[in-house]
Amino acid sequence: MPAMRKQGRNTDHTFWSCSRLARRIEEMKLSGEIPANCNSLLEWLDRALELSTENTSWLWLFGVYITTTWAERNDLVFTGKRTLHPLRYLLRRTNLEIEAFSGKHAGGRQLEISRKAKDTIHGWALTCESRRRRETRDLVTASLSSAAATQVSDSRTSRNTEVEAASSADSGPTSQDTASRIQIMGKEKFHINIVVIGHVDSGKSTTTGHLIYKLGGIDKRVIERFEKEAAEMNKRSFKYAWVLDKLKAERERGITIDIALWKFETTKYYCTVIDAPGHRDFIKNMITGTSQADCAVLIIDSTTGGFEAGISKDGQTREHALLAFTLGVKQMICCCNKMDATTPKYSKARYEEITKEVSAYLKKVGYNPDKIPFVPISGFEGDNMIERSTNLDWYKGPTLLEALDNVSEPKRPSDKPLRLPLQDVYKIGGIGTVPVGRVETGVIKPGMLVTFAPTGLTTEVKSVEMHHEALTEALPGDNVGFNVKNVAVKDLKRGFVASDSKNDPAKEAANFTSQVIIMNHPGQIGNGYAPVLDCHTSHIAVKFAEILTKVDRRSGKELEKEPKFLKNGDAGFVKMVPTKPMTVETFAEYPPLGRFAVRDMRQTVAVGVIKAVEKKDPTGAKVTKAAAKKK
Structure with missing residues (x-):
């Protein structure tokens, strides 16, 4: 280990040293200093962090080399968290270094290398999710060789040439290659x-x-x-x-x-x-x-x-x-x-x-x-x-x-217009705003314009990912994250619905008529009752504005017009008005956005389906620059 420590502290120790590092690691594997299983991977990365406080490039190559080396021994599978974890570890480290170097005049060159490292690690993190292990390993190995060769030439040229060469070194596993491999993998089953x-x-x-x-x-x-x-x-x-x-x-x-x-x-x-x-x-x-x-x-x-x-x-x-x-x-x-x-x-x-x-x-x-x-x-x-x-x-x-x-394959309504209720919205460093949710109907793909209801905000989709895998399109049933242009996190919330702005975009509901069955309420429910309605990922209080009819819960036959109340076991048609902006659809057109549960007193008191929706046209809805160009 002393030899390694000495190398790690050498500030001139850059990309070309990977061959020396490779020889040293092979020696240590033969001597038994490196355990034969992949559990030592993170320990080695920890050690790399200690040794490479001054050189992101060294740390970067160390992580990639270790990852690919263990994969060759079949001790590390190119799926799941085993491979992603160390690469994410490296990504976090490079982010920290980018922040540190950004405030220093002398950090220009190192800042550039750190940024390149970050981009490439992110690309490899995607690539490593692919189960096509051999192709992936070849990609990484080729890129590693390219990086080593590039850095040798870098050391003999000017600073500007260094930056250009680093760019060419990074072009090993391109995002296009990654996406195509992952797309094949993602749809195999x-x-x-x-x-x-x-x-x-x-x-x-x-x-x-x-x-x-x-x-x-x-x-x-x-x-x-x-x-x-x-x-x-x-x-x-x-x-x-x-x-x-x-x-x-x-x-x-x-x-x-x-x-x-x-x-x-x-x-x-x-x-x-x-x-x-x-x-x-x-x-x-x-x-x-x-x-x-x-x-x-x-x-x-x-x-x-x-x-x-x-x-x-x-x-x-x-x-x-x-x-x-x-x-x-x-x-x-x-x-x-x-x-x-x-x-x-x-x-x-x-x-x-x-x-x-x-x-x-x-x-x-x-x-x-x-x-x-x-x-x-x-x-x-x-x-x-x-x-x-x-x-x-x-x-x-x-x-x-x-x-x-033995579960039956569910039918996917990909021929309908897009409806994607948001489960959450994240801000990811270096990427931007990423809403996440499940595609309920239709298709979402990079480059398309989406409108978020109920606000009517329209923007362009930059990329779509599922489990860190880039997709050329996401179909109904896929839980995805998608990067949107020029949108702040505060502009989107759980319960919003993404839709295709050019194909029946979703809108805010002014009111809606529902068929409701009262399951578990201790008293009587009359006009003006205002519980929380849970529909898709939205949880908003709604007012029972008017109980229209009471019906037989099995046959649907009308029993009473404009009843004063509904009680346990009763079914009826109710006109509901949301207390805050909300997006719902009829059950007949978009089933996942047309069924709901009514909750009060910390329990489910009723369930129902939406029969008709009166929609509002958005006023003063924001359209991002990217969306305006494509319209």
Whole structure:
């Protein structure tokens, strides 16, 4: 290691030193100084950070070399977080150096190199997501050689030539190459969205985290770190859940607050898994996650007391199942979790008791229980998740992974105009404003003009990404982020809807008429009632301006005109007026934007669908310069 330290401190040590570095690393691998597994990757990057405080280029090449070297040994897979993590680490470091050098006159040359490093690392971070490992490695290796050759010539030329040569070195993996490779990879399998729902502490995050780990989406080192942290807080069983529960507040309370998006692959599908909160306080976030799903995995706590709490009137098992059906999630898988903690362990009788009771409730909600698999599992121990468990040899049905593969491919309405409700909006350094959400209908692609309702803001889409993969277009069902030009983060909010400005753009709703079923209200609902309405990703108070009719909830036959109130079990047509700007559509035209849940007193009191919408034309809507040029 002394030789390495000496090299790292040499301020003249630039791109061309990569060959020396390569030889040294090969020697250390042969001598056993570098462990044979990829878990040492981050340790080596840590060491690189210590050694290269003065030279971003050295750090950059070190990270890329280590990454590609381990990939050649098949210890590092070019998918998921294993490769992305070190490259993101490098990206953060170069961002810090750019900030530091920006304020110094003497930092001009280093600033230029840092910026080039940042751009190239970002490109490689995208490329490394591709599963076409051999092509990717060739790209990186060729670019590495090009960079080395370029820097040798750089050292003999003027400063201006240096900058130009650095540009040519960076042209190895171009964004176009990256996009085309990723596009091929992204569409190899059908893409579906899965939401994991259930009562608080039923084991949703643990089951999801363990499943993703088993399918290779999480590095073993990460799990070991979480296990250590969980043990220090006397919460050893949370090690898998913490993969998903990133917020400190979530870790300390042991509950999921926000929705978490991860990806994994089954034999048949490319899956985005959404881990939804089970705690009543965070039901709004759960609805946001569920509104984006094709299939729901309902996690049921099988322990004594645990199941009873979830299925009780106030339990979230009931409410989540109801909301899933209301929000249009037609396919469901039920997991009887914590089978390792039943009395006796892995009890068949307990499984049958739970299956019978939950099936009866799901039938009442609207599901067909005969088409829903009930899989007995242990999310913590891993029983019946990927492979059949000998502890549950009495069970003859599919494992959780097999059940996911048995999900029917949902139909995608790509022929309709674009509707993309925003789940969140981010500001990303060096890129700009990035709204994220699920494409519900239509197609979004770079270069198109989009209008955000209800404000009517119009701008151009610069790029579209899914799981850090550049896409030439995103189709219905894809959870994407897209970069927009000349738009501030404050101009966009969760609940806004992106649409094609040239093809039936979405607009603000002045009022709308809905068919509503009252599910769980302690009293009577009359004109003027103003609960929160959850529709797609929007959560806004609406006023029941006028109850038009009461109808039979099964046949739809009119029972009474202009009733004074509706109560539990009643169905009716209601004219609703949003208290703030809101965008909705009719259920017939755009189903995902035309169904809703009504929430009051921290519970779901009604569900419904929108039959007609009276829309407002935007006044004084902003059009960005980029959009004005393309119009």
